[in-house]
Amino acid sequence: MANAAKKHPKNVPGPWYVDLTCIACDTCTDISPEVFGRDGDRKAFVREQRTEDAALFLFAMESCPVEAVGSEE
Numbered sequence: 001m002a003n004a005a006k007k008h009p010k011n012v013p014g015p016w017y018v019d020l021t022c023i024a025c026d027t028c029t030d031i032s033p034e035v036f037g038r039d040g041d042r043k044a045f046v047r048e049q050r051t052e053d054a055a056l057f058l059f060a061m062e063s064c065p066v067e068a069v070g071s072e073e
């Protein structure tokens with residue numbers, strides 16, 4: 001389960017986030033490069049979150065091998 005206390009500092013404000021346990025596997029950034037960005041270490045963070053992206057977030061949350069994608073809702 002993702003840890004809201006360890007959010008990546010580059011996440012944009014909103015309920016969805018990526019935490020710092022990301023292992024840079026590129027799964028979520030391949031699912032949606034618009035929604036998930038990569039930092040200099042290739043760790044993912046949320047760079048856009050719109051209501052219509054909820055299905056993408058759920059898919060990324062289910063697909064992340066280390067459960068680094070989470071929601072505060």
Ligand code: SF4
Binds near residue numbers: 023027069
């Ligand atoms: S799917 Fe998970 S481990 Fe892979 S890049 Fe995204 S947040 Fe990181």
